[in-house]
Amino acid sequence: MKKLLLGLLFFVAIATQAQTYTIANTLKLGTVNQGTAHDSVLVRGVDKIVKFVPRSEFGGGGGSQDLQSVLDNGDVASGTISLLQGGSGSRADLYGHGLYFNNGYIDQNFSIQSDGIRGYNDAENRINKLLFSKITDGFANFYFPDKPSGTYTLATTDDIPTASVSFQAAYNGGRNFSGSNRINYTGTGALDRYLSSWSPDTFKAQDVLFNQSVGLDPTGLSYLDTNIGGGNAIDFRKTSGGYNSYKFPEKTEGTYILATLDDIKIGTTAPASSTATGVTGEIRVVSGYIYWCIATNTWIRASGTTF
Template sequence: MKKIILLLALSVTLFSTAQSTYLIQKPLRLETVNGGTKFDSVLVRGADKIVKFVPRSEFVGSSGLKTVNGISLLGSGDVPFTPVSDTVSGIVNNTALQELGGVDKTINGLRIGRGNSTGIDNVVFGINSQNSATTAVENHSFGFEALRDVTTGNYNTAMGWGALQMNTTGNQNSAFGDAASMANTTGSYNVAMGINTLKANQYGSQNVAIGAGALAKNIGTAGSNIFGHRSVAIGASAMFNNTTGHGIGIGNFALNNNTTGAHNIAIGFQSGSGITTGSNNTIIAGTGFIQFGGGITTGANNLIIAQNNGNTTGITTGSGNTIVGKVSGLAAALENNVIVSDGVGTQRLISNSTNLTTLPVQTTALITGDTTGKAVLTKEYLNSFIGTVAPASATASGKVGEIRIVAGYIYWCTAPNTWIRASGTTF
């Protein structure tokens, strides 16, 4: 028997050097196996039923085997691999740890979630954002302390540092920019876009502020639906100092100094920037970079449409004026005048508070030279044709059509140097 075993061993040695293949028909059992390392190759049975080793590199990198440290994966072939979960055995359910679900998540002080409210559809992204919410619904806040104090206010959107920070019960406000609508408490339906827009507003509603500092000091009056409400300010610092007034200011610094003035409309750079308490003024013009804060201050019911000098007409406290065109040098307290000027400052028509209408540039020569027959006659022109001194003789010099009226006679120039007269009689 020993000889047979030795012969078999010798045969295996001889044939092994020739890379022969041996068929093992019975189960192969290894009594003792030394431990390997993670760098060793692996023996596998191939599709050809031959035992071979596969390098470790085939099981990592871009190979078909999906591995995640400490987590089992399911799937094979072309079927996608799926991580096990609380509904698929093989991993501990981590819902209780609030890693992926449950209440709001705080990361390095930044809160992400739905806020403290029991209401629905709220979104919170920011430190101390929506901290006081109770039953508020559909509020969206992004930024440090955005909508911090909201309790029951609904449908608000705040984006920026401190945006709508003090809003408690105000509804349907939109604030975009650092400190936008920061002090708002009960004001509703406001739109603030830009840093410090509507910053001090507390009670004002239905305001639109677009541009850094627009309506920054607007406060509004509690319980009122007029004061501090329904203003539109578009432009940097437009209506900046407005507190309880309201109006429309479009343009950088438009209506900048208005505080309590109401129903003012100013369109243009620095337009109406001098108005403080004046009301019902409409100014369409810029200052032409000449004078900030000039023009009407407390005057009311003025309409000014001018090129680049809306604040430099000279009117400050005057009221009831209509100015069209480039006009300057008017009295500060001018009242109830209508002035039409051209673009270079020449006044063409003036109608004053006594209803006297004058045409400052309408001369006799212009009227005489008119070929359309449409010229407006002036007193100056009529005085040149209707005199009160009799001609010296029937051949005295005169203009055709000229009339002289004296006691007892009417003289009429019918041709150059030709006069006729008629005696005046009673009837």
């Protein structure tokens, strides 16, 4: 009889382990012991049966997860992603085709979208856009001007005057400039062969067809012919004090050649005879006489007297 009772209890115990109990009321636990990061977790399955799942199945090694771990498990999500900062109210929202920033005031926003950048002031219905869309091929780079510290206002193409600016207006705006060949003039029509340029140290007028030019600089006036690799120059520099004026001879209309010192043949030695060696035009002044070579190796003389 004793053996029969023990067998019956064993059968009841086995049957009890295989049964499922339904709890219709709210389940309350008065005392729950603290577990570890590696304990299993009770979950309610889709079949409404409470089961346990190892903590390791939730990822992150059983501890708190960082952003890198989450992204490693999957970096694609639908909906809005929001980043909030402390108690300042500032936030960044990523959704749609842009990243939106709010500084804590609902009427001021800033966004980066697929076609550019936008700034909003919703309270006053004001929006500024900086659009980067491009309709032609190729890549273009734009740089902000390199300025000292300060606040500057950018200009747009309609701020640039389209009307022609006179030279007087440019002069009044500022008459100083630097660099070489900063003011150039190219002729048109029959004068398209001529080019004038003005640098701080030289003014040049050039015939680009014949490669000839005349330049004026602080030392004087110069002429250059690059066809022959040569030219002429008049040097106005002076090594002593005082001011000199030079005048061209008064001549009738015609073409004349200026003379130099070596062209003026005035000697101080009398010819030995009227047939002494001499060059036409040569003059010698000696002891009251003026000797003049009127032809090659032919001399005449005249005495000088007071009057």
